[in-house]
Amino acid sequence: MLSQFLYISTAPTLPREELESILATSARNNPERGITGLLLFNGRNFLQLLEGEESEVAGLMERITQDPRHSGVSVLDKRPIAERACPDWAMKRVMIAESIASRREMLERDLPLELDPEVRKMIVNFAVLN
Ligand SMILES: Cc1cc2nc3c(=O)[nH]c(=O)nc-3n(C[C@H](O)[C@H](O)[C@H](O)COP(=O)(O)O)c2cc1C
Numbered sequence: 550m551l552s553q554f555l556y557i558s559t560a561p562t563l564p565r566e567e568l569e570s571i572l573a574t575s576a577r578n579n580p581e582r583g584i585t586g587l588l589l590f591n592g593r594n595f596l597q598l599l600e601g602e603e604s605e606v607a608g609l610m611e612r613i614t615q616d617p618r619h620s621g622v623s624v625l626d627k628r629p630i631a632e633r634a635c636p637d638w639a640m641k642r643v644m645i646a647e648s649i650a651s652r653r654e655m656l657e658r659d660l661p662l663e664l665d666p667e668v669r670k671m672i673v674n675f676a677v678l679n
Pocket residue numbers: 558571574575578579584595597609612613614616618619640
């Protein structure tokens with residue numbers, strides 16, 4: 550069964566290279582585990598959407614929760630899904646615009662249309678926070 554997790558976490562002093570390193574690790578590991586998703590970082594907090602077989606996503610969530618590069622992992626949503634919203638992304642880096650005014654517009658354009666409207670709203674709400 551396919552499952553989707555959405556969580557937020559905190560990493561107030563994350564060096565830039567660590568973000569690159571997390572994305573490189575994801576690109577290396579996720580395809581063989583059938584994990585897809587997207588990652589947003591606003592300079593202080595992460596939001597990540599993970600999708601895949603329930604057991605794979607749950608296992609990855611456990612590893613991610615133990616990762617010392619962030620803390621306060623808090624699951625916003627967990628649901629079974631019929632199809633992936635991000636089938637082509639081992640882990641898509643979603644950029645957040647500098648200007649808060651343009652963030653909503655940018656995300657409406659960049660977020661996959663297949664996302665449940667409720668999940669999309671949670672992601673956009675996170676992204677427009679300072
Ligand atoms: C915010 C965040 C997101 C992460 N996302 C992934 C991911 O999608 N896939 C992954 O394999 N590791 C991810 N990691 C890294 C894992 O916590 C862990 O370091 C990694 O899976 C270990 O892989 P390795 O044994 O190949 O080095 C993430 C870490 C953080 C802090």
